[in-house]
């Protein structure tokens with residue numbers, strides 16, 4: 001079955017990756033950019049549509065919308081997405097957007113993922129198991145991203161902290177360390193953001209014990225990996241019932 005896909009944030013780095021990765025089983029129906037974008041009205045290379053500005057009705061006819069816009073873009077678009085299945089990869093979402101996301105999930109299936117790669121979905125499972133298996137190890141998360149990234153720490157790093165926290169409910173995240181912080185407390189999960197160059201996204205979880213240490217690492221070597229994962233999620237969610245889903249559901253790692 002061919003699904004009609006809307007892409008929000010179509011002019012961005014990830015939006016362009018999605019446009020390139022769409023195939024015959026997922027047809028571009030709406031390429032949505034900022035209303036003031038110079039791309040409005042220009043045709044999308046390789047597809048039979050023109051870029052359109054975000055406005056009510058722009059997603060009409062979409063079986064699913066893939067969002068890689070920035071937090072403000074998602075916030076503005078949500079009232080226009082009632083009843084339309086949504087896959088969103090936007091990170092750094094403002095708390096004020098949460099009620100809109102919660103409402104949307106009562107009108108259509110919705111999937112949020114800080115990272116669409118199968119490898120990171122697996123890593124989230126692995127780090128929880130590792131933290132439980134090494135209860136005395138100190139936990140630290142280090143992420144590295146390109147210099148254009150706006151939010152820190154990355155959404156994926158925060159998801160890793162949550163996964164570690166499921167095995168260590170008493171642990172609290174500590175973002176970066178600076179100054180006379182004193183000895184490390186046992187119940188900390190350190191989180192550190194490195195920025196520079198064109199790094200697509202590296203995440204390393206350290207489990208540091210006395211006398212040995214373990215590092216679990218994921219490296220994304222191209223952004224297309226996230227686009228392919230998002231399209232896989234879109235095809236999956238287009239036929240689900242109303243509610244919230246994760247990549248674990250798409251990859252069959254949860255019981256529902």
Ligand code: NAD
Nearest residue numbers: 009011012013014033034069073089090091114115116226
């Ligand atoms: P980007 O800045 O290159 O692109 C974002 C695009 O959204 C821009 O073109 C911007 O003009 C557009 N936009 C903003 N407001 C809009 C609005 N109101 N209407 C329409 N378009 C609007 O950023 P990027 O590198 O493509 O990343 C986008 C988001 O995706 C970020 O939050 C990033 O952290 C996240 N991301 C997620 C994954 C994942 O796997 N989940 C992977 C990479 C990036």
